Amino acid sequence: MNLEQKYKVVYVTDIRKSLDFFINKIGLKEQEELDVQGRDCVVLEMFNGDFLMLLQNDELETAPVILSTDDCLRDHYRLKEVQVSGLTDPVYRPDGIAVEFPDPCGNRFILLEERDYKDA
Numbered sequence: 001m002n003l004e005q006k007y008k009v010v011y012v013t014d015i016r017k018s019l020d021f022f023i024n025k026i027g028l029k030e031q032e033e034l035d036v037q038g039r040d041c042v043v044l045e046m047f048n049g050d051f052l053m054l055l056q057n058d059e060l061e062t063a064p065v066i067l068s069t070d071d072c073l074r075d076h077y078r079l080k081e082v083q084v085s086g087l088t089d090p091v092y093r094p095d096g097i098a099v100e101f102p103d104p105c106g107n108r109f110i111l112l113e114e115r116d117y118k119d120a
Helices: 015-025 073-082
Strands: 007-012 029-036 041-046 051-056 066-069 091-093 096-102 108-114
Touching: 007 015, 007 066, 015 029, 015 041, 015 051, 029 091, 073 108
Parallel strands: 007 051, 066 108
Antiparallel strands: 029 041, 041 051, 091 096, 096 108
């Protein structure tokens, strides 16, 4: 068991539509389906080995969900190629380079490649 792996839980209003989006557009892999207190939950493996848990819920996330990447420009190009709706252009931020996109339920995601801009 890798104790370095992280799990992010994201509430979605339509689990099937979200699952289709994250597998077919974003390219994540389904690991397992669970029942969490009577609600559907799907665990997806992200590119860095962490996990995204989509949990059926009536309310959405209020803050953007940050997903890590090792190459934001590569991933932006790939997401643009598969026509992810609402995808922003890459932006340089103090913590790295990022792009944003919504999921089909309206959650906001930030794909972040962390960078240290300080001189060594």
